[in-house]
Amino acid sequence: xxxxxxxxxxxxxxxxxxxxxxxxxCVDIADIYKGEVRSVVGKSDVTGFVFPxxxxxxxxxxxxxxxxxxxxxxxxxxxxxxxxxxxxxxAAGEKLTKALGREPDxxxxxxxxxxxxxxxxPATGREAISVLRKxxxxxxxxxxxxxxxxxxxxxxxxxxxIASTLMYPLYEPFRTTVFFKATDKxxxxxxxxxxxxxxxxxIVRGRPKWVKNRCQxxxxxxxxxxxxxxxxxxxxxxxxxxxxxxxxxxxxx
Ligand SMILES: Cc1cc2nc3c(=O)[nH]c(=O)nc-3n(C[C@H](O)[C@H](O)[C@H](O)COP(=O)(O)O)c2cc1C
Ligand code: SF4
Ligand code: SF4
Numbered sequence: 001x002x003x004x005x006x007x008x009x010x011x012x013x014x015x016x017x018x019x020x021x022x023x024x025x026c027v028d029i030a031d032i033y034k035g036e037v038r039s040v041v042g043k044s045d046v047t048g049f050v051f052p053x054x055x056x057x058x059x060x061x062x063x064x065x066x067x068x069x070x071x072x073x074x075x076x077x078x079x080x081x082x083x084x085x086x087x088x089x090x091a092a093g094e095k096l097t098k099a100l101g102r103e104p105d106x107x108x109x110x111x112x113x114x115x116x117x118x119x120x121x122p123a124t125g126r127e128a129i130s131v132l133r134k135x136x137x138x139x140x141x142x143x144x145x146x147x148x149x150x151x152x153x154x155x156x157x158x159x160x161x162i163a164s165t166l167m168y169p170l171y172e173p174f175r176t177t178v179f180f181k182a183t184d185k186x187x188x189x190x191x192x193x194x195x196x197x198x199x200x201x202x203i204v205r206g207r208p209k210w211v212k213n214r215c216q217x218x219x220x221x222x223x224x225x226x227x228x229x230x231x232x233x234x235x236x237x238x239x240x241x242x243x244x245x246x247x248x249x250x251x252x253x
Contacts, residue, residue, distance in 0.1 A: 002048035003071075005029045005062045005197065007218025009244030010084045010112040014139055015050040016250075018082065021143035024048065029065050030197030046146070047074070049081045049096070052218075053109070055171035056090030056164030058099060059216050061197065066100045078149050080106040082142060084135075086114025086123070091156035091164035106152045108142055110135050115219050115242045118232045122223065122242035129247055175217040177210040185229035192221040192230060 002024050004015035012028070019026045024046060031037045051062045058066070065071060081096055081104045083089050089109035097103045112135050113123035123131060145152055156164070177200060182192075188206035200215035201208045208221070208230070222230045223243045231237060244250045 001044045001046070002026045002050060003029050003032075003065065004050040005052070005059055005065075005216075005218075006050075007052065007197065007216065007220040008115040008223045008242055009250045010115070010135075011050050011052050011082075013244050013250045014082055014084055014110060014112070014135070015048070017136070017139050018048065018050070018143050018146065021140065022046070022146055028197075029061055032065070033061065033197075034199065044074075046078045046080070048079075048146070049104075051081075051083065052115075053083050053085040053089045053092040054217070055167045055174075056088075056160075057092055057095040057168035057171065059218065060171075060175070060214075061216055063095075063099050066096065072101055075100075075102075078106075078146075079104040080146050081108075082139075083107070083109045083154075084112045085109050086116060087111060088160070088163075089154070089156075090167065091161045093154045094156055094161065095164065095168070103153065106142070106145060106150060108138075108152060108154050110138050110142070113242055113244070113247075115223055117219055117222055117236050117239050117241065118217070119235075121239045124240040124242055124246075128242065132244075132247060132249065171217075172214075175214045177212055177215050179233035179235075180208075180210045180221065181231055181233075182208050182225075183229050183231060185227040186225075187227050187229070189226060192225055195220045195224050 002015050006012035015026045083092050093107045113128035113131050192208045193201040198215045200212040223241045
């Protein structure tokens with residue numbers, strides 16, 4: 001079983017690509033929390049986790065999921081983790097090991113197009129395609145390693161460990177929802193609420209309303225709005241938008 005979390009499609013793309021090559025099944029962690037799929041379906045020989053790095057660590061939902069004793073109790077014989085990142089996973093692998101209570105047998109990072117539009121302009125166009133093609137070949141190699149049950153651990157360097165220690169505490173206060181807003185470009189399609197993995201958006205009188213104080217900050221609402229109507233304060237104005245479907249890859253789940 002491969003458990004994944006994804007805001008803009010990279011990690012889902014990676015999980016599905018590995019599943020195709022290894023013959024495994026993928027489950028969206030957000031769907032488990034929404035009650036749309038049964039939590040854990042028995043012990044499997046292989047358990048995989050695929051998710052993006054956030055602030056040098058784990059998205060809150062992933063941390064919560066892998067820390068759950070039920071999940072730990074169902075871990076299969078071989079455990080792997082693929083961490084997608086925009087450039088530097090820092091010490092996210094070590095943070096996963098800590099939350100999971102054991103080191104995976106294989107843990108690797110894959111550079112994919114950067115999506116954090118709140119912090120900087122995300123990858124778009126040719127640049128994003130070129131990053132994706134390199135990711136494709138890395139993912140194929142990792143699938144072979146997983147099929148061969150190889151042991152391979154990404155180890156963070158000392159500067160990466162220091163960066164994670166400094167950056168990750170910022171995630172908690174920064175994942176506030178107070179600065180999200182929908183502009184008049186909103187066409188009331190409701191996709192932002194449907195795409196939110198955290199149930200943080202409700203459509204009220206045709207417009208999104210953020211109903212939680214904090215969310216995952218996955219950027220799905222901003223990056224996947226078809227009208228580019230969602231802003232985070234003024235930080236996301238005049239910045240492009242990224243999601244893997246825009247590159248003609250993956251489907252709009
Ligand atoms: C809140 C947030 C924090 C991020 N922090 C990092 C980071 O510390 N290092 C990095 O390389 N990429 C970082 N990124 C970029 C994502 O990890 C990367 O684009 C990932 O592939 C997105 O996956 P997804 O499309 O499955 O959501 C961050 C993105 C977000 C939304
Ligand atoms: S996805 Fe965009 S256009 Fe659709 S309801 Fe949300 S803000 Fe409005
Ligand atoms: S509100 Fe937006 S950024 Fe926050 S979890 Fe939902 S989709 Fe992601």
